[in-house]
Amino acid sequence: MTVTSDVHQTIRQLREEVCRLHAELTRYQLVVWTAGNVSARVPGADAMVIKPSGVGYDDLTPENMVVTDLAGRVLEGDLAPSSDTAAQAYVYRHLPHVGGVVHTHSTYATAWAARAEPIPCVLTMMADEFGGDIPVGPFALIGDDSIGRGIVDTLRGSPSPAVLMQNHGVFAIGADARAAVKAAVMCEDVARTTHIARQLGDPRALTPEQVERLHDRYQSAYGQ
Numbered sequence: 001m002t003v004t005s006d007v008h009q010t011i012r013q014l015r016e017e018v019c020r021l022h023a024e025l026t027r028y029q030l031v032v033w034t035a036g037n038v039s040a041r042v043p044g045a046d047a048m049v050i051k052p053s054g055v056g057y058d059d060l061t062p063e064n065m066v067v068t069d070l071a072g073r074v075l076e077g078d079l080a081p082s083s084d085t086a087a088q089a090y091v092y093r094h095l096p097h098v099g100g101v102v103h104t105h106s107t108y109a110t111a112w113a114a115r116a117e118p119i120p121c122v123l124t125m126m127a128d129e130f131g132g133d134i135p136v137g138p139f140a141l142i143g144d145d146s147i148g149r150g151i152v153d154t155l156r157g158s159p160s161p162a163v164l165m166q167n168h169g170v171f172a173i174g175a176d177a178r179a180a181v182k183a184a185v186m187c188e189d190v191a192r193t194t195h196i197a198r199q200l201g202d203p204r205a206l207t208p209e210q211v212e213r214l215h216d217r218y219q220s221a222y223g224q
């Protein structure tokens with residue numbers, strides 16, 4: 001089998017996976033209408049698979065996912081790619097360990113983003129998944145790579161796989177698209193719990209040592 005046919009087979013699988021993962025965004029109520037998107041890097045190629053822009057979640061299919069290069073140019077697909085294509089391509093170009101990017105406007109996390117306030121690390125689940133506070137990135141206009149620059153500048157060197165882009169919403173990254181979706185789901189959950197804790201009083205911060213030990217255990221020994 002040639003490299004080219006391997007890549008075609010990989011793209012077929014990623015079309016299925018990226019389409020299926022969009023259903024997780026609605027299942028966990030992280031998006032409304034056509035907001036939000038998921039993309040995946042195509043391993044072994046200068047390419048990514050991403051949602052078409054402005055298409056309803058019920059109408060997403062593997063066939064209408066769009067394949068672009070990492071400059072955001074369409075390689076396969078009849079529909080225009082997501083408005084976040086340039087931003088997400090920028091992330092793939094600058095963070096080689098990233099294989100998936102997810103964007104949502106999930107309610108609680110986006111409320112923190114609207115206040116430009118990092119979510120403080122006050123829960124074991126936050127330490128586990130995010131390794132500390134969930135940081136805020138700069139305000140950036142939609143459509144070019146400005147959002148991507150903000151994501152990369154904020155997350156490079158941070159243990160957090162999610163950033164709250166100011167006045168906008170959540171961008172989550174992962175080794176693959178599923179891991180990025182997981183980070184987006186967990187980001188909303190800890191944003192909600194921390195918000196509620198704030199209504200009841202002053203949440204207690206975890207110490208840096210506690211955060212580090214929890215994060216190390218979860219990243220290296222949790223699960224099967």
Ligand SMILES: O=C(CO)[C@@H](O)[C@H](O)COP(=O)(O)O
Nearest residue numbers: 035036037053054082083142
């Ligand atoms: O907020 C943004 C743009 O960053 C998006 O979530 C849009 O709301 C959905 O855009 P498409 O992916 O459908 O172009």
